[in-house]
Amino acid sequence: MFQSHKRLLLFESIVLHAVLFMGLVISVFPFYWMIISSLKGRGEVFVLPPRWWVTDPIFRNYLTVFEKTNFATGFLNSCFVTFVKTFTALFFSAMAGFAFAKYEFPGKNGLFLFLLGTMMIPGVVTLIPTFMVIVRIGWVDTYQALIVPGLASAFGTFLMRQYMLTIPDELLDAGRIDGASEFRLFFQIILPIVLPAAASLAIYAFFGNWNELFWPIIVIRTKPKFTLPLSLMLLRSRFPLNVDYSVLFAASFMATLPTLIVFFTLQRYFISGIATGAIKA
């Protein structure tokens, strides 16, 4: 009786892991394929039956990406835009979140409700007029156009407020008694406490900004301002002659690498962040 129960458990465990493993293979296989394809030789990505493994990896493909395409420009632009946008948005969110959590001021509730309400507005509606604003202030094809419209984050402010509410008021009062200004309180007490907690927000924003495609297509016109997704898109649609398609995979992999690195090193913060976000919402 006991024996058969044990055997049943073992059987169940095997089936369970088999299903989970199949799912994992499907999730990870495209990455594997991208990496081995990036190391393949001339025409090899089209060969049938497919080569599941590379016996003779061609690392030169990665150099070719830099020689024959404007990948480097796109990469640097994306780094710059993503960095500035992610941190400025985070900073603004922290500032507003601090005010909403730790000050009592007239109109606070109304303003906060309004802020929550703005989350209901889908990007589709504001898209065209935001573009018109960009045109009117002469920002077409500039970094500002990529960065500034996305800096106000209602969701970020909301989350920051939630974090700040957990900071005891006594901490601030102690600082005030010591004669610290409100700005110093914010920079020296609040920010250091709240930043680790905000890591998930920052990482989430990083992925979104790094992979952003729709808005850059609209406001960016010239190659020197292309972000990485635009560079890749151009490379894909007008693939240079005499260059092998494995180079396209090499570029794709390098474009993905920063997100993979961030994901693997910081996933602890990140995944728990999604979970709490879901539970709170």
Added chain:
Amino acid sequence: MAVEQAQLRREKSKVMHTLEQMRKNWVAYLFISPFYILFAVFGLFSLLFSFYVSFHRWDGLTPMRWWGVKNYIDLFRDDVFLISIKNTFILLLWDIPFKVFTPLVLATLLNSHLTKLKGFFRTGYYLPEVTSAVVVAIVFSFFFNKNTGIINYLLGKIGIAPIGWLEDRFWAKVSLVLLSAWWSQGYHMVVYLAGLQSIPEELIEAAIVDGANRFQIFTRITLPLLRPMIIFSAVIATNAGIQRFAEPYLLTGGGPGYATLTMLQYLFGKAFESFRLGYASAMGYVLFVMIFLLSLVQLKLGGGRR
């Protein structure tokens, strides 16, 4: 008379008090100002201006012409727009199993006591989510290739004739759904997993003591408690589905014909390729209303007890 004056004085002191409070808390207003300034320029102004534009005929360069509600009327006579709505909703419907059902199954399996290496699996499942649309499109356009693609090769092994994944009207839609399933499954799974982990152990144990079998536990305890997660996941999936743009834009170009043209893709084309800004603005508002109504319906369906 005296009463009125006292009243007036009280009103006055109340105003003074408010002003005093505002002056004392000027830092707070300073701290929240970036959000409201940015929102005023890029959000509020945009919202109102786009409403205004939607009643005009405008190419963005020449002066606007008053056009009344004609943009809105034309929209509902525009066959391509209607097709794009239909496509968007078909894709949304086909998405459901992959965004609500399979992630729930995976999360349940992952949450089992028997499962080893939970973190490892979770990381693997989540991985696709961090990839950019362009990279996904590049890799999958190779997979879906009719002649050299790996999917048709594998299907050929079990005797299935090559499928025109991107060339056939039906299969092109399937391709988009499969791609988006691969892409976002991990996210939904993490949401369900969080929900499952928040269910108190004692509840399950009590049910076992009472003689409930696993199926009963799942349908009577787990599912009802997961309801908020299911609604959250459905809302996210609906919003993403209605605003689907990158996958069809990059993978099928909306084709073959108009078979995979989505609403946002059509709006994009009208606004930034044909420069019919008034028409596209009207389309934006129609989308807005649709998204709003759908969220309301979902909240109504799901929020019974809240």
